[in-house]
Structures are given as structure tokens and as C-alpha cells.
Amino acid sequence: MAVAVSTRGRRISGFFHRHPRGRLALLLTPATVWLVVVYLGSILGLLRFSFWSLEEFTGLLDKRFTLSTYASLLEPANLDIIRRTAGIAATVTVLAGLFAFPYAYFTARFASPRLKTFLYIAALMPLWSSYLVRALSWRQILAEEGVMLWFLRKVGLEGVVRLILEAPLIGGPTFIASKFSLILVYTYLWLPFMVLPLITALERVPGSFLEASSDLGARPRMTFRRIVLPLAKPGLVAGSIFTFSLTLGDFILPTMFGGSEFILGQQVFVQQGVVGNDPLAAAFTAVAMAIMIVYLSLAKRAGAFEAL
Amino acid sequence: MSRGPRAGWGLKIGTVLLLVFLYLPLGVIVLYAFTTQSTSFTFPPPGLTTDWFAVAFRQENMWDAFGRSLAVASAATGVALLLGGSLAAAVYRATFFGRNALAFVVVLPIALPGIVTGLALRATFVSVGFPLGYWTIVIGHATFCIVIVFNNVVARLRRMSPNLVEASADLGASGWQTFRWVVWPNLATAVLAGGILAFALSFDEIIVTTFTRAQDPTLPIYILNSLFRPRNRPVTNVVALLAIVTTFIPVLIAQLLTRDPAERRSGTLAAATTQPSA
Numbered sequence: 001m002a003v004a005v006s007t008r009g010r011r012i013s014g015f016f017h018r019h020p021r022g023r024l025a026l027l028l029t030p031a032t033v034w035l036v037v038v039y040l041g042s043i044l045g046l047l048r049f050s051f052w053s054l055e056e057f058t059g060l061l062d063k064r065f066t067l068s069t070y071a072s073l074l075e076p077a078n079l080d081i082i083r084r085t086a087g088i089a090a091t092v093t094v095l096a097g098l099f100a101f102p103y104a105y106f107t108a109r110f111a112s113p114r115l116k117t118f119l120y121i122a123a124l125m126p127l128w129s130s131y132l133v134r135a136l137s138w139r140q141i142l143a144e145e146g147v148m149l150w151f152l153r154k155v156g157l158e159g160v161v162r163l164i165l166e167a168p169l170i171g172g173p174t175f176i177a178s179k180f181s182l183i184l185v186y187t188y189l190w191l192p193f194m195v196l197p198l199i200t201a202l203e204r205v206p207g208s209f210l211e212a213s214s215d216l217g218a219r220p221r222m223t224f225r226r227i228v229l230p231l232a233k234p235g236l237v238a239g240s241i242f243t244f245s246l247t248l249g250d251f252i253l254p255t256m257f258g259g260s261e262f263i264l265g266q267q268v269f270v271q272q273g274v275v276g277n278d279p280l281a282a283a284f285t286a287v288a289m290a291i292m293i294v295y296l297s298l299a300k301r302a303g304a305f306e307a308l
Numbered sequence: 309m310s311r312g313p314r315a316g317w318g319l320k321i322g323t324v325l326l327l328v329f330l331y332l333p334l335g336v337i338v339l340y341a342f343t344t345q346s347t348s349f350t351f352p353p354p355g356l357t358t359d360w361f362a363v364a365f366r367q368e369n370m371w372d373a374f375g376r377s378l379a380v381a382s383a384a385t386g387v388a389l390l391l392g393g394s395l396a397a398a399v400y401r402a403t404f405f406g407r408n409a410l411a412f413v414v415v416l417p418i419a420l421p422g423i424v425t426g427l428a429l430r431a432t433f434v435s436v437g438f439p440l441g442y443w444t445i446v447i448g449h450a451t452f453c454i455v456i457v458f459n460n461v462v463a464r465l466r467r468m469s470p471n472l473v474e475a476s477a478d479l480g481a482s483g484w485q486t487f488r489w490v491v492w493p494n495l496a497t498a499v500l501a502g503g504i505l506a507f508a509l510s511f512d513e514i515i516v517t518t519f520t521r522a523q524d525p526t527l528p529i530y531i532l533n534s535l536f537r538p539r540n541r542p543v544t545n546v547v548a549l550l551a552i553v554t555t556f557i558p559v560l561i562a563q564l565l566t567r568d569p570a571e572r573r574s575g576t577l578a579a580a581t582t583q584p585s586a
Binding site: 039109128130268278296 | 314320321326331333349350390398404410414419421422424425435458508514518528531532559
């Protein structure tokens, strides 16, 4: 019996050895069907919705081709959402870059191999505790009776809080309901995505470049600006792909922080789930996709994909 | 004059501050799981207690959600291992029409916001008449988990010397024997690491789940729902702690299994998928 199985096994493996194309097809088909038919098909199906519209009075889906849904994106309220989201995403990206740089630079250039591994994994691990859990902890940190305000009172910086809450773009009625908090928590959540590619990019800066620069009389500041920063650019751009696209599609954090003004992901969620305007929801996802495709092609030109 | 590679104080302080910034919030979750207050999170906590653990563990719907998350993550990981593994074996070294296009489609579930994936799949399920529930969540999760297994396995295969396989064949081993005794021992840790990461991603995922589920919550949805509950608020922290422990430890093991920086990076990319948007 065992012999029979093993000869049949040999016959099958022999067949695939003689027919490498057959083996290839067998390996390829399941994943290809899944990704192309199910996934890509679904994306195209979703995009089709954005060319339909809702009938004004009945609220029923009108399946005739129209660009009117896209036109409604240009209404002030919707345009505001796109602009606000892009502004928040850009701010978060810049902050993440600033916070991440010293850590990444230290890790890439000065840490011993053991310390380097530790710092790399230390930056990676928070990503593996649930996004929601980390957001939850910030609600507790930023609460009126929480750690943050306790600390600021201890060091006598209460005034800073009032200043933040009264500031025009980042303010709000309470700490948690301010845009400042929303931006801070986004920065916290996406920070590892900036740190990790930045380490990768900075590791590729040859130490000899820096020595040569200082040998030729450049001060550290000059070396940093002319040598380190340009070479770190692919890492910064790669990180920004994440910080930007993640902010673009989120719809949960704005329900926890930052008051009542919508951002893009929320609008998709509400239009689809609450209002039932599938075409508008689809058109908004098309905007997110378009922004990401443009961003990715720019990033590719900046050499960011090597740092991913 | 070169001073040699010594970090300035500014750089060291910046590094330490970021470490504190990254881990302090996780410490806060742990701390408030023990606070004696039921409705607010005063700092410092007025007292510490382990009562909330008992309260949380008595909640049957919490265990339901936990079990559902485990079941979804196991099935999604199984599918991802099969599809991602076979795809890696096919793409590695072979050339065929559409190879680059396929490599692009694999990455799409990461590159596009999760809200797109969720909404698109939901639209398909609804129009085909496939009832939303356990299996639709599994399909959604498997879609973004394929990439993780694929990336891990491909990175390992590329590092493996092709001479090994040829030598094995020259010595008369069958295809199966070569796989079992030559390829698999090299591949096993990459497959395991990919599987663990896929499992962890699925376990924590919330966006695609939101769109592909029916009524019954997974653990992240359960946590989200309990966020705005006015009483017994530390219970949420206990559940959060349970969620952290369930993924943190396996992932740490996966990290120690992958020494290759390229594989580690694929883990980073992978992590992007569980975040709300990507």
C-alpha cells in the first residue's frame, strides 16, 4: 500500500517535473483568482457605483452613467472635507518626520548591533498592539483628570493648554475634542511607519561620506543639510506614504478625538452606512485612491520604494 | 578632524524621549486596568484592584467576541498560507506573462486604504447575495493577509541558494523529497513568521471587519463598542490587555525568527494593513 502511494507520488511529481508550466499553473491559479477576480473585481465594482447617482426625490439608485456624483464633490462642504483631511494628513506627516529623525539617526549610525536590533524591534512592536487599544489609551491620557493635564499642572504649564484650546486651527472645547489631540494621536499611531523606513534609508549613508564632509571643513550642520538629509529623503518619502494614506482612510479616530468636523474616511463611512448614498461614498474612495496613486508615483520617482 | 561615530546628547535624548512616547500609552492601559475608579481615569489612580479582571472574564459576550476573533484569524491565516505560499513558489524565479502585473495586484490591498477594500468587498457580497457573517470576514482578512505570507516566503526563497535544489535533484531525490528535506527546513521559519504576522493582523483588524460583518462582533469591534460605556470602564482596559497579550507575544517570537532585514521590513509593510486605512 505504502509502495503504491509512493509510486503514485513519484508519478505526480514526475509529471510536474516534465511539465513545469503545469506546475506553475497549479501554483498560480488559486491566488490569482482570489486577487484578480474577487479583489480587483470588487474594486472595479465599487468604482462603477461612483458613476451612478441617487434620484433626488425617491433616493433610489439610478444606474445610468453620470458624472454628477463627482461634480457634487466640488460642493463647498465636500471640498472642505477633502481640504481638511489633506491638511491634517500633511501636518501629521511633518510631525512624524521630526519626531522620528533623531531616533532613526541614532539607531542607524551610532547604535551597536545589539542595540540596533533592540531599537528596531522596539519601534516595530507598537504596530502589533491593536490600533484601537493605543487610541483608547490616549483618551485616558488626555482626559481632564488624566496624566497629561496632571503633568502639565505639576510643572506649571497649565497655560499652554488654554493656549492650545483657544488656537484657531488646532483648538476645541476640551483637550480631547481639540484638533490638536487628533493630530497628536495620529502622529503617535503612525510614527513607527516613519521610523522604520527612515532607519533603512539612513543605514545606507556611508560613514565615509560624513567623514569626508567634515575633513573638507564642513560644520556638522552643513554636513547634515547637504549630505544626511538628501540621502535620508527616500526614507522620509517612504514613511510619508504611510502617514499620509493612513490618515486619509481612517474613520474611527475622529469619533474619539477632535470634535464634530468630518474627515474623508468618516464621510465615506457615513454616506455608505448611515445616509445610504453609495455613489457619493464610492466617489470619495475614488478621491482617496487617486491621491494615493499620484502620491505613489511621485514617491517612486524619489526612490522611496527602495527604502520600504 | 573626525570625532568618530559618537552620538551627541541631543540625539540620545531624542531617542529616549521617542521610546517613552511609544511605550507610555501601553503602560497607561495596564495601569488603568487596575484602578479602583469605575467611571473616570484620574491620575494618579486613587487605589489599585484586580476586581476588573473578574468582572471582564465573567462577561460571556466578551469571550464570544474573543473566540470569534480567534476563529476568523485562524481561517484567514490558513487561506493566506495556502495562497501566499503557492504564489511565492510560483513567482520566485519563474517568468511568465503578467508576472509584474500580478506582483502589483498582490500589494494593492496594502497600498489602498482599508476602507476601499472593505467597501468594495461588501458591495460584491451584497450584489452576489452572499450573506455577511463569519465567512465574509474571513475572505476580507485573507485578502490582505496573502501579501504578508507572500512577502516573507519570497524574501526567504530569494536568499536560498538555487544550487541546493539542483544538488538534491542530481543526487536522485524526487521533487517531494527535495521539498521535504532541502527546501522546507530552510523555509519553515519564514512560513511560521508569515503565518504569525497574518494571524496578528487579522486578530486586530477593525476596518475591513466593520464592512464585512453582520451582527456578531469580533474582539476589536467589541472594544470599540465598549469605549463609550459610562460604567465599569476599566473592564475595557482588561479586554485591551487581553488583545495586546494575544498578539504581542507571538509577534515578538516571529520577529526573533526573522533575522533577515528584508523579511523584517515586509512585516512593517504588513502591519500597515491592519491600520484603519491601508
